[in-house]
Amino acid sequence: MKKRIIFHIDVNSAYLSWEAVYRLQHGAAIDLRDIPSIVGGDESKRHGIVLARSIPAKKFGILTGETIYSARQKCPNLTIVPPNYERYMKASNSMIKLLEGYSPYVQRYSIDEVFMDYSYNSEKNFLDTAYEIKERIRGELGFTVNIGIGPNKLLAKMASDFKKPNRVHTLFHDEIENKMWPLPVDELFMVGPRTKAKLNKRGIFTIGELAKLDREYIYSWLKKPGLVVWEYANGIENSPVRNTPLPIKSIGNSTTTSYDVDNRRESHMFLLALSEMVGMRVRNLEQCGRVISVSLKNDKFYSYSHQRKLSIATDSTNVIYRTAKKLFDEMWQGEPIRRFSVSISEFYSNEFQQLSLLEDYNEKEEILDKTIDKIRNKYGYNSIIRSCFLHSGVRPIIGGVVAEEDYPMMSSLL
DNA sequence: TCTGGGGTCCTAGGACCC
DNA sequence: TCTGGGGTCCTAGGACCC
Numbered sequence: 298m299k300k301r302i303i304f305h306i307d308v309n310s311a312y313l314s315w316e317a318v319y320r321l322q323h324g325a326a327i328d329l330r331d332i333p334s335i336v337g338g339d340e341s342k343r344h345g346i347v348l349a350r351s352i353p354a355k356k357f358g359i360l361t362g363e364t365i366y367s368a369r370q371k372c373p374n375l376t377i378v379p380p381n382y383e384r385y386m387k388a389s390n391s392m393i394k395l396l397e398g399y400s401p402y403v404q405r406y407s408i409d410e411v412f413m414d415y416s417y418n419s420e421k422n423f424l425d426t427a428y429e430i431k432e433r434i435r436g437e438l439g440f441t442v443n444i445g446i447g448p449n450k451l452l453a454k455m456a457s458d459f460k461k462p463n464r465v466h467t468l469f470h471d472e473i474e475n476k477m478w479p480l481p482v483d484e485l486f487m488v489g490p491r492t493k494a495k496l497n498k499r500g501i502f503t504i505g506e507l508a509k510l511d512r513e514y515i516y517s518w519l520k521k522p523g524l525v526v527w528e529y530a531n532g533i534e535n536s537p538v539r540n541t542p543l544p545i546k547s548i549g550n551s552t553t554t555s556y557d558v559d560n561r562r563e564s565h566m567f568l569l570a571l572s573e574m575v576g577m578r579v580r581n582l583e584q585c586g587r588v589i590s591v592s593l594k595n596d597k598f599y600s601y602s603h604q605r606k607l608s609i610a611t612d613s614t615n616v617i618y619r620t621a622k623k624l625f626d627e628m629w630q631g632e633p634i635r636r637f638s639v640s641i642s643e644f645y646s647n648e649f650q651q652l653s654l655l656e657d658y659n660e661k662e663e664i665l666d667k668t669i670d671k672i673r674n675k676y677g678y679n680s681i682i683r684s685c686f687l688h689s690g691v692r693p694i695i696g697g698v699v700a701e702e703d704y705p706m707m708s709s710l711l
Numbered sequence: 712t713c714t715g716g717g718g719t720c721c722t723a724g725g726a727c728c729c
Numbered sequence: 730t731c732t733g734g735g736g737t738c739c740t741a742g743g744a745c746c747c
Contacts, residue, residue: 491743
């Protein structure tokens with residue numbers, strides 16, 4: 298196989314940088330990046346976690362993902378701003394557009410991370426290109442990035458995580474020993490807290506120590522996930538930079554309620570509001586799903602879930618809701634609930650359902666769903682709602698984006 | 712008034728079948 | 730009567746990512 302040159306472009310403190318840029322462009326006097334600041338959710342709605350932090354905030358020991366409450370303890374005069382996802386999506390899109398000028402192989406990995414295959418441009422020095430890209434993003438878009446360069450996506454990603462911000466790093470095979478092996482093992486992609494603990498318990502603390510284990514040994518111990526991280530520790534990874542998204546495998550929406558829900562009636566309303574969003578998104582995909590799953594988190598922070606495979610795939614809000622309700626009733630132990638989640642998976646084309654005369658098939662409901670979707674797309678999600686939500690205090694449709702930009706979050710998949 | 716939301720993949724155990 | 734074994738499907742839970 299030809300030797301590849303892969304770039305990983307990672308926006309420094311993405312949400313915070315983008316928020317800072319937006320505010321400066323709209324007349325703000327201070328740059329959020331220069332003061333201890335965070336982008337964080339609304340504590341009164343129990344969404345109080347740190348989504349992104351400035352470098353001065355980092356110096357106070359503030360971590361992303363920790364509670365805002367605890368962040369404020371660490372830094373009492375912390376500036377806290379709410380997130381604006383549409384803004385960030387726009388900033389992210391501008392960056393993608395700029396990168397597409399350098400290679401046809403550009404893959405959005407998440408809102409703030411992009412892979413780019415630069416192997417096909419052998420005339421230009423890749424380091425010069427990386428610096429040029431970094432400077433153009435800073436000059437034209439106003440934020441800084443780290444660029445990691447390596448022979449595959451894993452090493453490029455590891456490299457972009459080295460010293461920040463506003464840096465270019467390389468990590469080729471002959472640099473692994475010096476640059477990657479001394480790092481703590483949990484800095485390796487896919488080694489989370491659980492795996493770190495298991496490895497530490499057997500005396501493995503650095504990526505190098507993991508790399509030097511026997512392949513058969515790690516496989517017999519930690520099975521496939523163990524083999525994957527062992528290969529990563531040795532720089533072995535060969536997934537392509539994809540310029541077309543993989544098919545979506547599941548769609549789900551969840552919400553942490555602003556108060557604990559302790560009764561069946563209200564629980565059902567949250568399930569309905571989530572089913573409305575999930576249904577709309579599957580229909581938008583032009584697919585039908587066969588497996589419906591409900592997950593709950595109770596006041597003790599314990600999560601559990603139930604799922605059911607239907608005899609026929611569906612895209613109907615009512616079928617999703619009825620199934621979700623049944624699952625909830627079967628599993629709920631009566632304790633207060635703080636988070637509800639509804640999701641659908643195992644997709645099939647929706648054409649079969651449309652053409653067949655299946656018993657369960659309800660043409661009227663399908664037409665109703667589609668009509669409601671159209672009205673909501675045109676006039677907003679709350680333009681048409683189920684009457685049970687009136688005066689209830691529960692939002693009639695709950696969940697994130699149905700945007701055209703419904704790119705898959707490829708998370709643990711490179 | 713402390714702890715988000717949206718994903719993918721893997722494993723283990725039980726049911727069921729031959 | 731003294732205990733097969735393999736394969737597939739389904740479900741629950743867990744691990745990880747951004």
